[in-house]
Amino acid sequence: MPGAAAPRILSSEYVWITIGACALVFLGAFESLAVTTVMPTVSADLGGERLYALAFAGPLATGVIGMVVTGNWADRRGPVAPLYTAVGIFVVGLLIAGLAPSMEILVAGRFAQGLGSGGLMVALYVVVARVYPQELHPAIFAGFAAAWVIPSLIGPTVAGAVTELWSWHWVFLGVVVLVLLALLMVIPALRGLAGGGDATTPWSLGRLGWSVLAAVAVLALNLVGDIPGVGPWLAVVAVVVALIAVRPLVPRGTLRARRGLPAVILVRGLGAAAFFGAQVYLPYLLTDRYDLSPTLAGLSLTGGALAWSIAATVQGRMGARLSSVAAVRWGTILVLAGIALTVATAGFGWEAWTAAAAWVVAGAGMGLMSPRSSALTLALSTPETQGFNSAAMTVADSFGSAMALAVTGVLFTALAAADPFLGVFVLAAVLALAAAVLAPRVGVGAGR
Structure with missing residues (x-):
């Protein structure tokens, strides 16, 4: 209609799905960052120091499986049933972790959280x-x-x-109610999306198997680096296995950077790997070399998040x-410039503020590119x-970040x-x- 206002994501027809979807993303990100904060207390309370690393690596690994299953399911039946299922698994994981009497059970809950959150993101993209x-x-x-960035400020x-x-316990249990409220906001927009997939699309059991292998390889890469003597060699084997396993989970030609x-x-995965691979060590650098307090060192991440x-x-x-092409190009250039400045800060002993800058x-580069x-x-x-x-995109995020963090851990040692x-x-x-x-x-290019 001439003169009609252009639609916006907060227009009346989209406002509740927008708020609900962003709330689901926010709560998934908040839970990830919140767990990072409270895990030392949890580990001490449950006597689970030996499973500390697995509590973080496990959800990352199972998330890859959730992404692949949800993507295949959404292509067959549409996004509604996969979204409900992913939210349900995520909530079950929160309940298990929040009520866990032992570290083993808490890690099991974290595995379920990763499976659900990985599927949740793919379903939301569809x-x-x-x-x-x-x-x-x-x-x-x-x-x-x-919604991903704000939790880094308050989480x-x-x-x-x-x-x-x-x-x-309430860091897990308190999120359950909020997730269910967010889902209620999304439900009205989902009513017209029942079905909508192509039932003739086959279940790709092969891709599911490869996703399991990729998850196991990423998990192993997070665990074997510290093994005396053979750790680096086992890490190399894990990297090779992971790269082989991830190929069927992404569009053909991804590892060759085929156009389109x-x-x-690939660019999304590399950008995430570079950014998060460096970000983990930035506060460490500022506290270790510049004697900054954890609060001041954390402000460097806050600046990047803002x-x-x-952006x-x-x-x-x-x-x-x-x-979109220009945004991705400029975004990657800014990520490179920021990390290069961090390299110079570490290499030449420049002032701490240069690393924060x-x-x-x-961060601005990631805001453009992502x-x-x-x-x-x-x-x-x-x-x-x-x-x-959509599954391939989220796999690239998770897989790239996980691989980078594991390799940088081996390199740091x-x-x-x-x-x-x-x-x-x-x-990085x-x-x-x-x-x-x-x-x-x-x-340039299109299609799968």
Whole structure:
């Protein structure tokens, strides 16, 4: 209709699905960061020091399986049943962890959380493709990006306060009610999406098997690096196995950076690997070398999170005035520039504020790149492949970050007698450089 207002993600027809979907993303991210804060207390309370690392590695590994299963299911039957199931598994995991009498049971709950949260993100991406017109995709993905970033600002503080006032159990149990409320907001928009898939799409049991192998390899990579003598060699084997296993989980040509969708998936994975591989060690650098308090060191991450959120909001408002291809290119360049500045800080002993400034630059790059790589993935997908490609996108995030964190952990240990921080940041810079070099390839080609 001439003169009609352009639709927005908070227009009356989209407002509740927007709020509910962003709330689900927010709660998944909040839980991840909250657990990082309270896990030392949990471990001490349950006597589970030996399972401490597994409580983090396990959800990351099972999340890959959840992503693949949900993607295949959504292609066959649409996103509704997979979304409900993923939320249900996530809630069950929260309940198990929150009521756990032992560390073993808590880790089992964490495994369920990872399985559910991995499937949840894939299902939400397919819901976005089915509910929102394409011109609103950058805006809703900006909302998702903000929902991931905001918990990094408040999550640790809230989790710490809840633990001190009541108990660490409520960090898990309190989220259950909030997840169910968020789901209620989403349900009205899902009523018209029942079905909608292609029932002739086969169940890919092969891909499921590869996802299990990839998860096991990533999990092993997180655990074998510290084994005296053979740890680095076992880590190399785990990397090779993981790369072989991930190939069937992403579009053909992804590991070769074929133009179009395969390059989008690879660049997204490399960007996530570079950013999160460096981010873990940035507060460590500031506390170890510059004697900053944990609170001050954490402000470097807060700056990056704010920059991510602001950049994601700006690109969402620009819409078609900023092409997705250009946003991905500039985003990777900014991530590379931020990590390169961090390398210089570690290598030349520059002032601590330069590292904090570097992370603002890198965060802005992720805010540009992440929402637009999501939009490109859906734009280059057909209705029959939205589930697979959404799963591939989230697998790239999880797999890339997990691999980078595991390899940097091995590298940090190996270079302990030299300069471990410099080695870790150089590796992250190499990954960011690869993403920036390959970014121009995201704009040509289509399909799976």
